[in-house]
Amino acid sequence: MPGWTGRLLRVELSKLQIRDEAIPDTVLQQFIGGKGLGTYYLYKEVPARTNPLGVDNRIYLAAGPAQGTRIPITGRCSAISKSPLTHLYIDSNMGGYFGPELKRAGYDLLVIEGQAPKPVWIHISENEQEIKDATKLWGKTTHETELQLRKPNPKTAVISTGPAGERLVRFACLTHNYFRNFGRGGLGAVFGSKNLKAVAIRGPKKKIATTDADRERELVIKLAQRARKAKKRGHSLHYRGTPWLVDYSNSVGMFPTKNFQATVFEGHNKIDDETIEAKFQGQKGRTPCEGCVISCAWTFKAPQFSWAPKDQVGEIAIPEYETLGLMGGNLGINDIDAIIQMNHLCNNFGLDTISTGNVIGFLMELTQRGLLPKNLQSDTIAFGEADKVIQLLTKIATREGIGDHLARGVRGFAETLGESAPNLALHTKGLEYPAWDPRGKLGLGLSYVTAAAGASHLRGWPSTTKPPESNAIPVLDSLIEQQNLKILKDSLIICHFTHSISPRLNIADCAEILQVTTGTKATADSVTEISNRIWTLARMFNIREYDKPPRQYDKLPHRFMNEPIPKGPTKGFTAFISHQDFETSLTELYKRRGCTPKGHPTKETLRNLGLSS
Ligand code: SF4
Structure with a gap:
């Protein structure tokens, strides 16, 4: 059927086998693609009480009908699995070009199951699908992995798990194009548990055909016009990226501050978009997802950070709002240079910045209230101590000392602390809170x-x-x-930021x-x-x-x-x-x-x- 390839690729890591299967038309019609398609297969194939880090869990990487077509704002992909952080359903949505590339390679869905006997990575192209040895990649950062796998063809779409996922940190993420992530719920640990380092896809250069080329052209024009109209009105996401939300969230009393003890942060104007703009004037470059007419994402073009490895210049991302909220206000940190470094480290280690900011904020409040147990009292950390946070990120990713406790996430860490902590542990069903306080x-x-x-x-x-x-x-x-x-939106798949075009989607x-x-x-x-x-x-x-x-x-x-x-x-x-x-x-x-x-x-x-x- 047009819009869908009608095929899935199933990778059985325990047997090191790959096979191509048809997806029934009725399933596509009833679940569309992306999140919907992954949810259907997850429910059908992953039985109750499956260990999320065990051989029976599966991860589904799904494109939708819009991927690879000319329709803009669709450079997205969905990942669905059972979460090692919550032990429940998780789906996550990521930008870049992995989803369109999966579709161009001929698949609506990639199913990964089993556990490989040794580290591997998966290579997919239109005519070839292979499971390859990843022994030499194991231990490398997501950046190093991506550089290596993109060497033969820089346009290859790679997702990889970092050192955190290899060590099964419960909120490890999967990283693509150096700074885009399947962030939530520990999908990087699912890869780690399967001895899977990365997936690299390069499809043919072609657009996916839709059912009606004329209507597709009209739709492309219409969506582009709506995005342009928003830009003419000063469209914040285009001009200021998500960091503009720091000031907005603070002004409406929803900005996470010191483990959500407050919702206005005095240092907010030192970590907002205007600060970033003034500090790095002329050194920012746009790095949108494929085919985007909103273009909200920024990276730094020029070398300016003493801590940045030389080969990573140009691939250091400006932190998104969620990171500025959870690793800025929530940790009482108003040093934008430090937050950029934290964001970069999280991308390289493969750590979700939302969960990471929460679990460290929790540790800080335990310190503030003198609630850390005796065995952890050498690990105190006060709100605002950016240097210590930077050190903690390595400890979490390597599960060293206190990092091993934090690597369990807020709920898991709280469970080890006894009665003193639960009221300070902020999560629902085990997933930590985003940077929007529900009291606002x-x-x-x-x-x-x-x-x-x-x-x-x-x-x-x-x-x-x-x-x-x-x-x-x-x-x-x-x-x-x-x-x-x-x-x-997550099933078709089209970016959530289409709420900002005019009129909104x-x-x-x-x-x-x-x-x-x-x-x-x-x-x-x-x-x-x-x-x-x-x-x-x-x-x-x-x-x-x-x-x-x-x-x-x-x-x-x-x-x-x-x-x-x-x-x-x-x-x-x-x-x-x-x-x-x-x-x-x-x-x-x-x-x-x-x-x-x-x-x-x-x-x-x-x-x-x-x-x-
Ligand atoms: S608006 Fe931003 S996140 Fe959404 S598709 Fe465009 S560049 Fe990607």
């Missing part, structure tokens, strides 16, 4: 608790600018709509993209149903793992429910006006999502979505 937006907490992945900022927010000053039920419909939109646009790429008769209603199906199936994957009713896992941390924000524009707010409001709103959200009050999808919902077994 009405209903945002419901987005975090009902995401199968846990506390992710990319699962749909309610459309409101209000803080949690009233009952959350009025924002539920917009939250559900946005959740569905995010799922569609909506569900009807997603239906149009599906129509144009695949020729299916998609409508806003039909793609909403697909989105509901994917949301429900991801939830069912988690339910198979639970010991208790699902509702008991859909929780916000103690701090967000019970500690009012101490100062700033959101002073006095908790994430909900009361515990009762949280419970009532959650029950209502379940109802609108077709779930029982305990959080199980009803039989009728499963039947309507074609998910009854």
Whole structure:
């Protein structure tokens, strides 16, 4: 069918075998691609209680109908697996050109299973698929690995795990093009557990055909015009990248500060986009994902850091907002040079900056409150101690000393500390919090608790600018709509930042993209149903793992429910006006999502979505 290749490549590492399989048309029609396709196969193939770092876990790297076509803002890829950090469902979305390259090589999906007897990497081209010896790559940083694997052809798309993933750090990420990441949930550790260092793909130079070239051209023009219109209006992401969000988040009282003890950071204007612009004037270069007309990403063009290896000049990324929030404000650090170095080290070691910033912030608050146990008291670290953070990153990646404790993530580390720590441990379902405090937006907490992945900022927010000053039920419909939109974007796959084009991308646009790429008769209603199906199936994957009713896992941390924000524009707010409001709103959200009050999808919902077994 146009838009899809209809093929998957299955790599069985234990047997060192590769085979090509067809993907049934019905599966593609019911799950689209990307996140949806990976969720379908994960649920079908990874049984309950599988050890995420064991031989039976699998990782799915998926493209969608838009990858490799002329449609812009689609240089994306999805990864889906069982998370070693949360022991639940995880999906992650990454930019660059890996997704389009997978598609051009002839596949919608790459399935990796088993465990190789020794370190290997996978090479894929249109005519050749091989499992190769990676003994000499093992131990190398993601940067060194990528340089090596791109030598024969610099345009090869590589993803690799770094030293952190090799050592099974629970929040290790996968890195592509030096600074793009499948960041969340420990996918780098899944590679590490499989003795898999990297995947390198080079497809042929061709565009993937869609069903209707004229409509495709019209759509390309329309999306480009909407991006241009946003630029004319001063489009912040194009001109200022995501670092512009530092000032915005601080101004609305949502910026993580000192392990989320506050939401305004006095040093915010030393780590924002204007500081970066002034300090590195004329030395920034754009490094967009393939075919992007928004172009939000920046790297440094010139050598300016004493710590940077010479071969890495030009590939040092400007930290994204999430990193500036979690490794800046959340650690009380206002030194932009230090944060750039931390970001670079995390990229090289293969560490998720969101989880890393959280676990170090947790350690800092334990230090602040004198709660570290005796055996860790030589590892104290105060908020603002950037030099010590830089040293800690190496310890985490190598699991040396305190680094071994931190490598378990916030929940895992808290579990080793006894009763003193849990109220300071910020996570939902084991996934650490992104740089947006739920006490700053009405209903945002419901987005975090009902995401199968846990506390992710990319699962749909309610459309409101209000803080949690009233009952959350009025924002539920917009939250559900946005959740569905995010799922569609991650399945087609189109960048989340299409919320910033003018007018912003909506569900009807997603239906149009599906129509144009695949020729299916998609409508806003039909793609909403697909989105509901994917949301429900991801939830069912988690339910198979639970010991208790699902509702008991859909929780916000103690701090967000019970500690009012101490100062700033959101002073006095908790994430909900009361515990009762949280419970009532959650029950209502379940109802609108077709779930029982305990959080199980009803039989009728499963039947309507074609998910009854
Ligand atoms: S907006 Fe940014 S992240 Fe999104 S596709 Fe473009 S360059 Fe990549």
